Amino acid sequence: MTKNLQARAPWIVAAIVLVVLPLQLNSYWVGTITQWMPLAIAALGLNLLTGYNGQISVGHGALYGAGAYTTALLITNWRWGFLGAILGASVVCFFIGVLIGLPALRIKGLYLALVTLAVATLFPQILEMFSKTTGGSTGLSITSPQIYRGSLREKPVRFLPPEGSGLATDQWKYYFFLAITLVCFILVRNLVKSRFGRSLVAIRDNEVAAAVSGVNVASAKVITFGVSSALAGIGGGLAALANDQPRIASGSFTIETSLYFLVAVVVGGAASIIGPAIGAIAYGLFLNVLTPELPEDLKASTPLILGGLLIVLMLTEPGGIVGLWRRLSAAVRRKRHRHSDRAGHKKPETIVETTGGNQ
Amino acid sequence: MQRTEDLSLLEVNDIEVRFGGLIALGGLSFSLEEGGICSLIGPNGAGKTTLFNVVSRLYQPSSGSVTFAGRDLLALPAHKIASNGIARTFQNLALVPGLSVLDNVMIGAHPRTRGGVWAAASWFPLRSQETRTRTRALEVLERLDLDRFAAARCAGLPYGTLKRIELARSLMSDPRLLLLDEPASGLTHSEVDELASVITSIRDEFSMTVLLVEHHMGMVMSVSDSIVVMELGRKIAEGTPQEIQSNARVIAAYLGEPEEATS
Numbered sequence: 023m024t025k026n027l028q029a030r031a032p033w034i035v036a037a038i039v040l041v042v043l044p045l046q047l048n049s050y051w052v053g054t055i056t057q058w059m060p061l062a063i064a065a066l067g068l069n070l071l072t073g074y075n076g077q078i079s080v081g082h083g084a085l086y087g088a089g090a091y092t093t094a095l096l097i098t099n100w101r102w103g104f105l106g107a108i109l110g111a112s113v114v115c116f117f118i119g120v121l122i123g124l125p126a127l128r129i130k131g132l133y134l135a136l137v138t139l140a141v142a143t144l145f146p147q148i149l150e151m152f153s154k155t156t157g158g159s160t161g162l163s164i165t166s167p168q169i170y171r172g173s174l175r176e177k178p179v180r181f182l183p184p185e186g187s188g189l190a191t192d193q194w195k196y197y198f199f200l201a202i203t204l205v206c207f208i209l210v211r212n213l214v215k216s217r218f219g220r221s222l223v224a225i226r227d228n229e230v231a232a233a234v235s236g237v238n239v240a241s242a243k244v245i246t247f248g249v250s251s252a253l254a255g256i257g258g259g260l261a262a263l264a265n266d267q268p269r270i271a272s273g274s275f276t277i278e279t280s281l282y283f284l285v286a287v288v289v290g291g292a293a294s295i296i297g298p299a300i301g302a303i304a305y306g307l308f309l310n311v312l313t314p315e316l317p318e319d320l321k322a323s324t325p326l327i328l329g330g331l332l333i334v335l336m337l338t339e340p341g342g343i344v345g346l347w348r349r350l351s352a353a354v355r356r357k358r359h360r361h362s363d364r365a366g367h368k369k370p371e372t373i374v375e376t377t378g379g380n381q
Numbered sequence: 382m383q384r385t386e387d388l389s390l391l392e393v394n395d396i397e398v399r400f401g402g403l404i405a406l407g408g409l410s411f412s413l414e415e416g417g418i419c420s421l422i423g424p425n426g427a428g429k430t431t432l433f434n435v436v437s438r439l440y441q442p443s444s445g446s447v448t449f450a451g452r453d454l455l456a457l458p459a460h461k462i463a464s465n466g467i468a469r470t471f472q473n474l475a476l477v478p479g480l481s482v483l484d485n486v487m488i489g490a491h492p493r494t495r496g497g498v499w500a501a502a503s504w505f506p507l508r509s510q511e512t513r514t515r516t517r518a519l520e521v522l523e524r525l526d527l528d529r530f531a532a533a534r535c536a537g538l539p540y541g542t543l544k545r546i547e548l549a550r551s552l553m554s555d556p557r558l559l560l561l562d563e564p565a566s567g568l569t570h571s572e573v574d575e576l577a578s579v580i581t582s583i584r585d586e587f588s589m590t591v592l593l594v595e596h597h598m599g600m601v602m603s604v605s606d607s608i609v610v611m612e613l614g615r616k617i618a619e620g621t622p623q624e625i626q627s628n629a630r631v632i633a634a635y636l637g638e639p640e641e642a643t644s
């Protein structure tokens with residue numbers, strides 16, 4: 023029981039920090055962190071597919087876009103609520119993901135990457151093709167009928183906080199995003215630690231072992247593609263709503279978006295639950311905090327700098343930030359063992375139990 | 382005549398497997414009675430592993446049939462074999478390096494457990510099943526003297542230990558037929574003796590039938606109720622250990638030299 027609590031303590035602290043944060047920060051930061059959350063969810067989805075199941079997708083930017091457009095159209099044209107529209111987007115993207123996952127059964131590794139790359143490249147063009155509905159590169163404004171100066175008009179949707187909550191619009195939006203983000207992370211965590219999660223890793227590492235143990239490899243792969251895409255869709259749906267005057271355009275969902283998710287997964291740490299979130303934050307910090315500080319003539323080469331950092335990280339720590347953290351904490355624990363052994367006071371087991379509290 | 386056929390658990394009938402021009406199994410037939418330990422022996426390349434791969438549905442034979450407990454195995458996909466009561470280990474190990482030893486063993490319970498993505502993601506519906514699976518896996522690990530490795534990763538563990546982990550995984554599905562592909566390879570002499578007694582005792586505990594592929598003749602002779610001898614993709618002899626040891630054709634084909642080569 024106490025051990026359980028100690029293991030969970032960092033998560034509880036993190037949750038409290040996330041809840042208190044918007045009450046302490048100015049609206050710029052509240053807005054910025056709100057914008058990171060959709061990225062984290064999409065990276066979480068990609069990590070489930072690539073990190074845990076070993077299927078590479080360079081096309082998650084397209085699914086992110088599909089989620090964004092589904093959400094936008096459901097809200098603007100069908101008058102759905104935010105939550106309903108985002109759930110709708112996740113369902114639509116689940117099925118798109120299954121459709122992409124089916125051919126992925128026959129192709130693997132580099133070939134799968136190329137096919138998903140094609141999906142990512144074609145997506146903006148598909149949006150252009152249906153520019154009547156999607157608004158093409160001009161974009162689409164997400165609106166709802168609102169009373170404005172005494173008459174009902176189509177106005178950009180807003181996150182109106184419940185009356186009496188005392189929250190500002192941006193804080194309310196932050197909490198809405200946070201709730202969805204936390205639910206996604208908890209669901210994926212459960213999934214990964216389940217029978218299904220074990221079979222995902224088994225398929226990644228040894229398909230024969232998985233099949234012989236009774237895992238239906240094909241269906242697990244397709245379902246994983248669907249679930250991963252559904253998460254990308256939820257992220258995309260939130261991303262569509264992230265700005266003050268929500269608006270989406272085909273230019274926001276290019277191949278670059280797909281690559282950002284891969285970067286977030288790799289930087290944070292593949293095949294770990296919290297890795298994609300850390301990766302998304304690291305990426306956000308780089309983009310929103312570090313880049314504005316750079317001298318003007320360096321700004322154009324930020325992708326280059328990012329690429330360079332990525333390569334360095336891959337070479338020094340393939341497990342990403344989470345891998346680095348695990349290695350360091352394991353080293354610290356070993357050192358403590360040695361100390362306590364020399365002192366001869368405590369048995370190693372008791373030390374292990376108390377490290378959580380000391381950190 | 383009909384009766385004996387009905388009683389046999391596994392029926393391999395005229396199976397042929399080719400790899401290009403090479404005939405790995407050339408019309409292999411034999412049947413396996415329920416309840417004993419049967420060894421499948423033969424020189425390298427005789428087709429023993431190929432037969433296991435046919436029964437596991439990893440290789441598709443070009444002709445022939447395989448029935449298990451009256452069911453046509455060749456009509457099933459590979460992932461349905463375990464739930465039909467056949468488990469196996471591999472000559473060259475098929476473990477999952479990305480999972481802990483405990484999780485590797487828990488995977489073996491896959492055919493005995495239920496639950497889709499949504500149930501797994503919401504955690505609650507599957508929690509008691511998960512606890513049961515974990516408890517069972519720990520029991521099996523303890524039974525095979527592996528409990529101290531439960532939390533470890535497979536990487537870096539000794540070969541013999543990894544083979545036993547695979548054995549533990551295969552037991553998790555409560556198989557009716559267990560296929561063991563060279564479980565004694567890489568073990569020391571005393572480990573081989575121990576393995577032999579483990580195999581006979583788990584056979585009783587789990588009331589399974591065991592089909593054992595093994596080059597270690599000492600072990601084969603001591604644990605087997607019956608022996609099938611293969612050469613070049615065909616059965617060349619069949620009988621009790623005593624009969625096999627005195628079979629001139631077997632001695633010529635096999636028993637003569639590899640005895641020294643294995644130890």
Ligand SMILES: Nc1ncnc2c1ncn2[C@@H]1O[C@H](COP(=O)(O)OP(=O)(O)OP(=O)(O)O)[C@@H](O)[C@H]1O
Pocket residue numbers: 400403404405423424425426427428429430431432472
């Ligand atoms: N996937 C494959 N592709 C091509 N040839 C194969 C394949 N699998 C087996 N063979 C060939 O089939 C023949 C039988 O191989 P198999 O592995 O069944 O022999 P075995 O009896 O298990 O031998 P050993 O005692 O060495 O394990 C060999 O000649 C082998 O090279």
Ligand SMILES: [Mg+2]
Pocket residue numbers: 429430431472562
């Ligand atoms: Mg073999």
